[in-house]
Amino acid sequence: MPKEQGRKLVAQNKKARHDYHIDDTYEAGLVLTGTEVKSLRQGRASLVDGFVDIEHGEAWLHAVHIPEYSQGTWTNHSARRKRKLLLHRTEITKIEREVSTKGVTVIPLSLYFNDGRAKVEIALARGKKAWDKRQSIAERTANREKEQAVGRYLKGLRD
Structure with a gap:
């Protein structure tokens, strides 16, 4: 089977650009389980309440809803579990430094597949x-x- 090419959008947080001033954006990989990937390939996800938190030098994506895979068994995932983001160390420290300033938060803008790999676009944002x-x-x-x-x-x- 040929490898997937290009970018396939799964979910987009359209309200984010209305509610926030976007300062800087980053592309991050996601650590997912098998049923999460299958559910995303069906185009099912919601980024509305999502946010990113830095804990112990690692970036975590919270409150993003990826529903359970319909053909999954007992190995199905929890819909709103926190997911680890894959970023470079310099990006994490830069994000952590920016978030420590008043009024800056990190939000997910879009969730997509880039050449078959799940990616999320996150942004440093200030509330409007x-x-x-x-x-x-x-x-x-x-x-x-x-x-x-x-x-x-x-x-x-x-x-």
């Missing part, structure tokens, strides 16, 4: 205030209206 969220929505709306106006102009339509 309510007015920041309204401002980003207003900017997005203004950009959309601007693009629509340019498109109408190029097609020869006038308002």
Whole structure:
């Protein structure tokens, strides 16, 4: 059987970019059991409540929901167990240093397979205030209206 090629998205935390300012992103490998991988290959996971914690020099992914594999037996995994992240030592120390500052947290942005290996994209993030969220929505709306106006102009339509 040929090796899997490319990137296959499993889950994405769409609300993260709305609720947080993203400072820096990292790609990390995951230590998974067999039934977790099979469940992910079916495209089943949720990153909504997930966060990353550094414990004793190791990065751990908490509260990410990977449901039990439907054809699994007694060897099935727990759906919300903590999972170890595979990062370089320098990345872990940099993340740990950033998290020690006030208001910075580490959240998962997406979970995917890259050339057959499970990866998670994590980000250093700062929480947005309510007015920041309204401002980003207003900017997005203004950009959309601007693009629509340019498109109408190029097609020869006038308002």
